[in-house]
Each structure stands twice: as structure tokens, then as C-alpha cells.
Amino acid sequence: MLGFAGLPGGYPKDEIDGIRFLQEFQATGTGYQQIQGTRPQTLPVGLTDSPVGLLAWIGEHLHRSTDNYPWASEEWITWTMLYWVQAGPAGGLRYYKENAVTGPPKDLELRAELGKLTSWSPTPHGFSWFPKDLPLPIDYVELNWGLF
Incomplete structure (x- = not known):
């Protein structure tokens, strides 16, 4: 994959x-x-x-x-x-x-840069998964949110 x-x-x-x-x-x-x-x-x-x-x-x-x-x-x-x-x-x-949302850009590098600008926050966050939540790879969570 x-x-x-x-x-x-x-x-x-x-x-x-x-x-x-x-x-x-x-x-x-x-x-x-x-x-x-x-x-x-x-x-x-x-x-x-x-x-x-x-x-x-x-x-x-x-x-x-x-x-x-x-x-x-x-x-x-x-x-x-x-x-x-x-x-x-x-x-x-x-x-x-x-x-x-009309969808992410096709260019992966541009998508990564835009993602940093639009969704990443330096504020420390906690993150929980509950049984019926949609699962996310921890790398994705760490990329988009400042975990503590």
C-alpha cells in the first residue's frame, strides 16, 4: 500500500x-x-x-x-x-x-505544503480514538496536530 x-x-x-x-x-x-x-x-x-x-x-x-x-x-x-x-x-x-471542499491538489508536494498552512497547529493537542471513530495513522495525526 x-x-x-x-x-x-x-x-x-x-x-x-x-x-x-x-x-x-x-x-x-x-x-x-x-x-x-x-x-x-x-x-x-x-x-x-x-x-x-x-x-x-x-x-x-x-x-x-x-x-x-x-x-x-x-x-x-x-x-x-x-x-x-x-x-x-x-x-x-x-x-x-x-x-x-473541492478536493486536495493533485501535486503531493503542494498538498503537503498547503496542509501545513491550513490544518497544522502548534498548539499542543490530545488525541483520542473511540470504538466507532474513523481510524487515522498516527503519522497523519502528528503531521496535522501538535500532540503533547
Whole structure:
């Protein structure tokens, strides 16, 4: 396997497994990002028309992204109502469109330099991985954040 995000490679097995998981997620798990980033005004029409549709949209995401938390029915309804009674689904769905990135430059050297300018911070950071977080090689984390 070649490097990940401009890094040289040579990762241990657990990091290679993590990169494969991340690649699989990018291929099959970014549907929310795709629809919300390209059609942010279409989806809210259906979600605003149907509280059950909004519950399914939010509930699937909550179930998938939490660490096997045993959600009670009242909690599902509470989360859904928070979206329903505030600005409605449209406000939250525009985030991906308004913050869309057109993609990194093809030139790896330029990409590395731009990455240093736009995302690296000298402020010391702590970094945690939780069971359902997307895994990142530690080299990538160290390149982008000043770990302590």
C-alpha cells in the first residue's frame, strides 16, 4: 500500500487495517455527506413533511455513530424534536454544502505544503480514538496536530 494523505507508508498492521476501514467508509459510508453537500434543499422537504422520516434519518445516524448505546424510545423522540422545533432540518443539512471542499491538489508536494498552512497547529493537542471513530495513522495525526 502506498502512503496515506501524502505520508510515506510502512504502517503497522493495525494502522493498515484502519486505512482499509477508512477507504471502505469513504466508498460506502459518506451518503449523508454526498446528499447534504450536493442537494441540501431537496432532502429537508421530505424530512420536514414527515416526523417519522426525520426520526429515521437521525436515528440511523445516531445508532451507527454511537458506541452501542441502548437508546430508549423517548431519547430518539427527543433528538428528533430538537431538530423539528428549532429551525427545522434544512439548517443543519446545509452545513456540508456551505463547507464543501473541492478536493486536495493533485501535486503531493503542494498538498503537503498547503496542509501545513491550513490544518497544522502548534498548539499542543490530545488525541483520542473511540470504538466507532474513523481510524487515522498516527503519522497523519502528528503531521496535522501538535500532540503533547
